[in-house]
Amino acid sequence: MRVRHTPAHSARTRSDELFVCYQVSGSVFMAQNASEVTLSAGTLTLIDPLLPYECRFLDGSKTLVVKVPR
Incomplete structure (x- = not known):
């Protein structure tokens, strides 16, 4: 699976949170x-x-x- 959060997506994002990503198994490239x-x-x-x-x-x-508060 591939996820792309583009500059256009970012421009519309209103978030006071950050994402903490913990890899449980396998691997992911970020x-x-x-x-x-x-x-x-x-x-x-x-x-x-x-x-x-x-x-x-x-x-x-x-x-x-x-998701954690900024």
Whole structure:
């Protein structure tokens, strides 16, 4: 699965929250703000929904996303 939150999406986003993404199993590639990370089980990252981002989930990937106040 691939998720793209484009600049157009970001321009319409009104959020006082950030996304904490914890990789439960498998792996996922995430890119935001010229930074890239591949999460494997047991790792986490932070996504800001006010900025564009892209995620590519590999087979068997399970990710827990928790919204936290900015």
